[in-house]
Amino acid sequence: MRATRIYVPRETAAVSVGADEVALAIAAQAKKSGALIELVRNGSWGASWLEPLVEVEVGEQRIAYANVARGDVASLFAAGLLEGGEHERRLGPIDEIAWLIDQDRWTLFRCGLIDPSSVDSFRERGGFAGLEAAFAAGPGAVIEAVTKSGLRGRGGAGFPAGIKWRTVAETGADRKYIACNADEGDSGTFSDRLLMEGDPMCLVEGMAIAGFATGASKGYIYLRSEYPLTHRILTRAIDAVRAAGWLGDDIQGSGFRFDIDVHRGAGSYVCGEETAMLESLEGKRGIVRAKPPLPALEGLFGKPTVVNNVITLASVPNIVRLGADRYAALGIGRSTGTLPFQLAGNIMRGGVVEKAFGLSLRELIEDWGGGTASGRPVKAVQVGGPLGAYLSDSQLDTPLDYESFADIGAMLGHGGIVVFDETADMAQQARFAMEFCAIESCGKCTPCRIGSTRGVEVIDRMIAGEKRDENYDLLIELCDTMEHASLCAMGGMTPYPVRSILEHFAGDFASTGGSR
Numbered sequence: 251m252r253a254t255r256i257y258v259p260r261e262t263a264a265v266s267v268g269a270d271e272v273a274l275a276i277a278a279q280a281k282k283s284g285a286l287i288e289l290v291r292n293g294s295w296g297a298s299w300l301e302p303l304v305e306v307e308v309g310e311q312r313i314a315y316a317n318v319a320r321g322d323v324a325s326l327f328a329a330g331l332l333e334g335g336e337h338e339r340r341l342g343p344i345d346e347i348a349w350l351i352d353q354d355r356w357t358l359f360r361c362g363l364i365d366p367s368s369v370d371s372f373r374e375r376g377g378f379a380g381l382e383a384a385f386a387a388g389p390g391a392v393i394e395a396v397t398k399s400g401l402r403g404r405g406g407a408g409f410p411a412g413i414k415w416r417t418v419a420e421t422g423a424d425r426k427y428i429a430c431n432a433d434e435g436d437s438g439t440f441s442d443r444l445l446m447e448g449d450p451m452c453l454v455e456g457m458a459i460a461g462f463a464t465g466a467s468k469g470y471i472y473l474r475s476e477y478p479l480t481h482r483i484l485t486r487a488i489d490a491v492r493a494a495g496w497l498g499d500d501i502q503g504s505g506f507r508f509d510i511d512v513h514r515g516a517g518s519y520v521c522g523e524e525t526a527m528l529e530s531l532e533g534k535r536g537i538v539r540a541k542p543p544l545p546a547l548e549g550l551f552g553k554p555t556v557v558n559n560v561i562t563l564a565s566v567p568n569i570v571r572l573g574a575d576r577y578a579a580l581g582i583g584r585s586t587g588t589l590p591f592q593l594a595g596n597i598m599r600g601g602v603v604e605k606a607f608g609l610s611l612r613e614l615i616e617d618w619g620g621g622t623a624s625g626r627p628v629k630a631v632q633v634g635g636p637l638g639a640y641l642s643d644s645q646l647d648t649p650l651d652y653e654s655f656a657d658i659g660a661m662l663g664h665g666g667i668v669v670f671d672e673t674a675d676m677a678q679q680a681r682f683a684m685e686f687c688a689i690e691s692c693g694k695c696t697p698c699r700i701g702s703t704r705g706v707e708v709i710d711r712m713i714a715g716e717k718r719d720e721n722y723d724l725l726i727e728l729c730d731t732m733e734h735a736s737l738c739a740m741g742g743m744t745p746y747p748v749r750s751i752l753e754h755f756a757g758d759f760a761s762t763g764g765s766r
């Protein structure tokens with residue numbers, strides 16, 4: 251008799267709402283009822299609002315049950331779970347859920363679908379076909395494809411990946427590195443984690459392709475320290491890949507040598523800045539380095555280094571496998587391809603939605619996110635992490651692409667979207683932006699180190715109603731100094747959220763009373 255396959259995600263968000271307990275309860279109930287089951291701990295499809303999302307394989311279909319709790323398991327079995335039986339938690343076949351199938355899943359297409367610990371499961375869904383295609387095409391053709399695809403860095407700055415790779419490839423150094431930035435420090439972001447927990451071998455494949463294209467034989471993943479489950483899943487996957495001969499010396503007889511180490515981050519926001527990350531990888535304090543030299547020329551241990559975000563690297567295998575043109579056909583203008591947008595904060599349907607660039611923020615929040623969780627009107631939306639601008643309702647029709655966001659003084663960053671309803675006190679959010687910078691500043695340059703502390707004080711005076719006009723002018727001047735004189739984007743972009751609040755939500759300063 252064939253065992254019935256049941257999928258229960260082992261992914262941080264699912265586990266936080268009881269997925270491990272559900273998995274244990276399913277195993278116990280199956281044993282008790284003498285049912286033969288195979289429990290697969292998959293990753294998440296990204297629909298965090300449906301977790302724990304349990305699936306049962308029935309014939310060719312996978313039947314989904316949403317928000318399953320440990321206490322539901324007995325009644326699910328009684329309702330015929332193993333045959334996909336009716337139950338109040340039943341959603342139906344996973345490939346008929348509109349929220350999932352209407353996405354443009356280029357990078358996250360295997361998340362939820364496969365067993366992340368199994369090389370066979372990965373291979374069955376096109377795993378390593380990109381690396382094989384790279385071996386066949388040669389390094390130059392891979393760089394050409396990445397360039398032609400228009401892929402830009404998904405870590406925040408949006409720099410073209412092909413140019414970075416070509417710079418590293420053209421250096422004549424004896425040793426080069428691929429450093430994957432998995433620090434994922436931005437508020438409201440979790441797509442890197444979702445990929446590393448749901449399809450970790452895709453990242454391994456992307457890094458190996460980057461190594462092959464640029465002539466690097468060693469890669470490092472700088473992993474956010476607050477991701478302990480990710481660390482376990484990732485290291486186990488890397489071990490399995492190595493054991494299967496897709497990492498190490500002479501990969502699959504190609505003559506190409508490449509291996510990866512996972513390095514746990516130091517727990518500081520600035521360690522996500524690429525030069526601070528390199529310092530931290532070298533075992534030093536994560537303090538920003540002055541540029542030039544660029545990491546592509548003098549990076550890790552002084553050697554040419556490709557620094558790329560998880561999603562950037564994980565987008566590459568399909569670009570090489572399916573063709574640059576297919577990727578470039580998605581998106582809008584110079585923002586080609588897709589971005590896994592992350593819906594967080596006060597939102598009804600939180601999770602990751604991978605869509606081609608160009609849909610509006612309003613569509614994402616209302617159609618995909620279902621509006622606020624509180625049911626109150628949206629007041630503000632912060633896009634792009636703690637250094638991103640707060641957008642008002644009047645800006646929600648802005649298309650989600652790099653250029654449209656730059657035009658309104660905002661940025662997409664890593665695609666994190668944090669929603670606030672009408673109860674949010676935006677004066678406090680402005681204070682928080684400065685306070686965050688004061689706490690997280692690496693301290694290397696004065697505008698950021700001192701400016702952010704003075705910024706908190708000025709905002710406190712404004713909130714208290716002290717000489718509002720004078721303090722307003724001072725804050726604007728301080729923002730200008732921080733923007734233009736800081737060494738990196740930490741101090742340089744903290745003014746973005748502050749200025750956007752002054753522009754769109756100035757009333758929140760007035761509401762506290764006092765003289766202007």
Ligand SMILES: Cc1cc2nc3c(=O)[nH]c(=O)nc-3n(C[C@H](O)[C@H](O)[C@H](O)COP(=O)(O)O)c2cc1C
Nearest residue numbers: 403404405431433434435522523524558559562739
């Ligand atoms: C303060 C600060 C924090 C950053 N944090 C991250 C991060 O957590 N993850 C990331 O990929 N990039 C982060 N970046 C951007 C990196 O410096 C760098 O641009 C990126 O890793 C390059 O990869 P990409 O071209 O693939 O985006 C941060 C930048 C700054 C200024």
Ligand code: SF4
Nearest residue numbers: 692694695698738741
């Ligand atoms: S801007 Fe801030 S984080 Fe960046 S180098 Fe200066 S002190 Fe460090």
